[in-house]
Each structure stands twice: as C-alpha cells, then as structure tokens.
Amino acid sequence: MDQAEKKRKLMVGGALIATLIAAVLVEEEETVIDTVDTIQPVKPSGDRVRNQENNVEQLDVSKLGQRKFNALAGELFASTTWAPKQPQVNPEEQAIIAAQAAKASAPPPAPTAPPLQFKYAGKAIVDNETWVFLSQAGENLIAKLGGKINDKYRLDSINDDAITMTYLPLNTKQILTINTKMVGNF
Template sequence: MDAAERKRKIIIGSALIATLIAALLVEDEEEFAFQMAEAPLQPFRTTQEKNRKPETNTVQLDVSKLGQRKFNSQAGELFASTTWMPKQVMRNDPEEHEFKIVQPVKIAPPAPTAPPLQFKYAGKTIADNQTWVFLSQSGENFITKLGGKINDQYRLDAINDDTVTVTYLPLNMKQTLTINQKLAGNFR
C-alpha cells in the first residue's frame, strides 16, 4: 500500500468515527428532550414568591366604576358598516309595513342582429345584361349576380354607384356595404 492510499484510508476512517460520535450525541439529546416533554411544567417563581403566604381575603374591583373609554370624535366610528346603498328611513306608517306581492319582471333577451359585414367591394361588371359583383372576405373572393347567394348566408339584392345591398338570410335582415368610389373600378 502506497502513502497516498494509506492517507486516504486514514481520512475516511476518521470521518467514519466522527460520524458515529455525532450520531450518539444526537440520540442522547433526543432522549433528554423526550424526558423533558413528559415532565409536567411548573411555573417559575422567585424566592420572594415562594416565601410569601397566600392571601385569604381578596378585594373585588367594581367594574362599573371604571367608566367607558373616550375616543376622539374625529376618528369616526371604527367598526361602522360600509355600503354603497343609501340608508332607508323607517316610518311608522302601518301601510308601509304590509307585505305586497310583486310579480317578477321578465326581461326579454335582446333581439338577434346580423353580424357586421366583413366583405370588401372589389368591383363589378355587366355581361349579357346581368350585373356581376366581385367581393372579397378574409382572402377569399366571391363573384355573384343580383339574386345570387354568397356563402349560403347572404343574398345580393341591389347594387348602385355608392352601395351594395345584401340580405343576411338566417335573420332576413338587409345590410348595406358602402362602395369607395376612388378605389372601386368597373370592369367591362
């Protein structure tokens, strides 16, 4: 066995011995703590308290003579209830205290409306006495004539120089698409 290996074994051996000693000390502390926990606790008394004789007659304090605590009036009421509801005034009117049967109010849901038009006008052309309109929506192009359907949800009803009128078929509601004359061109 060479010197380096011998030195390594001495270090490992002394570490093992130190670990065993530490484990034994920890076990002793746990047993001591366990024994202390089982013993009933006695209140700590000074030597003067131990030598003092217990008093047999005690004086009763009249609490009503202490009075109430005075608070600063600017502090307000510390435990006041806070609410956004206005205070209700109680009246001594006998009719006011009678129970009244009130029918619940039924609120009708709002009427359905057509979604806003997402079409953009691309142009129009007239061929064989029929007007064809070019519309685009989200990169998809549609070509339809008057009375034709778009996506089975819209029907082209009318076209003039300023507007295109379509009907939203699920609700049978008419909607108008404004044509920007500067950008729109007529194809013939």
Template sequence: MDAAEKKRKMIIGGVLVATVIAAALVEVDDEPEFHVPEALQSGRTAQDRAKKTESNAAQLDVSKLGQRKFSPVAGELFASTTWAPKRAVIDDHEEEQQAIRMAQAARASAPPAPTAPPLQFKYAGKAIADNETWVFLSQSGENLITKIGAKINDTYRLDSVNDNAITMTYLPLNIKQTLTINNQIAGTFR
C-alpha cells in the first residue's frame, strides 16, 4: 500500500470510531415529549371543548342520513361472469312458438336447392350402326360423338334418343335433362 491509501484508510477509520462514540453518548427516550405552549392551553378550557363537541354533534345528525340503498343495476359484486349470453326463461308454449319461428326463418333464408346448368349442347345428328345409336353433338365449337349409356366429359350421361328429344343425366346432381331436336340441321345416318 502506498502512503496516500494508508492516509485515506486512517481518516475513514477515525470517522467511524467518532460516529460510534457519538451514538453511545446520545440518550434514547422511549417516548418523545411534546410541550404545548401555555398560551394555547389557557385559551382552551374544558367548557370550550364541550361546546364545540355539542355543536359538531348537532351538525352531523346521523339519523338524517338514512339507510344506504344499493342499485339493482350494480348486480352481484362477486358473481362469476361468463361471455355466454343469458338465456331467458320461457314457458313451453313460448318455446314452441320460438322454435317454429326459427324453423320458418331457416327455411326462408335457406339457399335454393341446387339445379343442373342448362344444356350447352347442340344436336348435329345421329347414326345407327349394328343396333347401336350414335349421337353427334357440338359444344362450344367442339364436336362430340357418343352412344347411349356413355359419359360426355364426365359430367353428362346419354340416356335415350328418339326422333324429338335426347335425354341426358347431369351426373353431379343426378338430374335428368332433355335436349329437343330441331329438324333443321339434324339428320339421321344409317
């Protein structure tokens, strides 16, 4: 240790010892004393204090306060809470009526039953060979050749052919549709 450090430690030690000695010499009172000046004590007599107490009691008439009333809107202070809406108490007749109204609303708002799209085919003709009937159709500029019982684009099935109409089944919904034959373009090939 160098001389400056020794000097600093000696000063700190001396201050510590002086603090301990000063703390031991100071008397510790358990209860502090408060001195009320005599000028204040002489101005206040027992009669003055009694008058002030009576006047304060007259100002604060507790019977006029009344009993505290709680608002029913506040509800129960420590009730459990839930996010689910409360269900109203309904008698059986009202419950039936409500169920009927809900069913009617559901039917009214239910989407319409699915239907098959309109046929996009045009009849071009038919051919009969070896007791099989082949039908020529066109759809969006594409020519199709099919026979009875065969599928068309995996969406339709050709069910029957006669001189006036072709019956097909829309396979996704299993709905039968009829394509009328115009004798203008159509022909029969044998």
C-alpha cells in the first residue's frame, strides 16, 4: 500500500467517525427537546390590547376610497408575446403589399422547353434512311428520323431548311434551322 492510499483511507475513516459522533449528538438533542414541557402561548399585556383597540377606532375604511386603475396599465389578463409589434401600414403601402402577395400566390408559369443547344453538322442518306449529324457542347451526335437524342429529344422531320424535334419531357415541338449558305471560295 503506497503513502497516498494510506492517507486517503485515514481521511475516509476520520470522516466516518465524525459522522457517527454527529449522529449521536443529534439524537441526544432530540430527546432533550421531547422532554421539555409544552410551550404556552404568550398573552398580550393589558396596555397592548388597549392600543390595538384604539387603532381600530381610528381606522375608518370609508376614507380609503375606491381603487383607481390607470388606463396605461393595459389589460391585466392579455396574452404577451416576445415578437415585436408590426408597424402600422398606410393604405398605399397596403395596396403594394397586396399586389405582391397576389403575384406570389399566382400559379407559376407553365414549364417550357429549353432552347435547342444543337448545331447542324450535316446529313447523310443511306438506304432511304436520313441520318443527321449534330453537335452539342463539343459532343458529336448522330440520329435518324424517329430516333432519340440523349433520351430528351426525338427527331421528327428533316428538310432542306429546318429540322423538327420534339422535347419529350413536355411533348413540345421545336425547330432547328439549317444554315446551308457556305461562305468563302471553294
């Protein structure tokens, strides 16, 4: 057993002995209090009783009057809140706020198809099938009539001036114009 542990045990033992002594002393005091005769209430002396009677005669309740309430005190049982009070709004501001609320509550506009991001690169006709070559953000795409492009567009028709596509999520037709004019000398 090391020195610190011995010291700890001595302190705990001393505390235990002090607790036992205190418990014995408290029990002895309780028995002393139990043996004392019952205490009789003290009766006021004659002078004190006379002074109290005189005070009663001097006190006139009718002189107290009615209690007056202050209007600024507010309602006693009103509910309270920590939220700040809203400032008063004049009619012009109220009309503006109502117009903004009407705009906010109006249904959102119907969704529209995004603008076509394709560029026409060319076309080829093989075995009576027309294939169109398109590019989108540096990516080359090939599609035939009735085929899908990126699972979002369907190629509907091709002529010399335009390509008609359908945006599939909204079933909206879109037209991609073909610029066939070549610039420069060949």
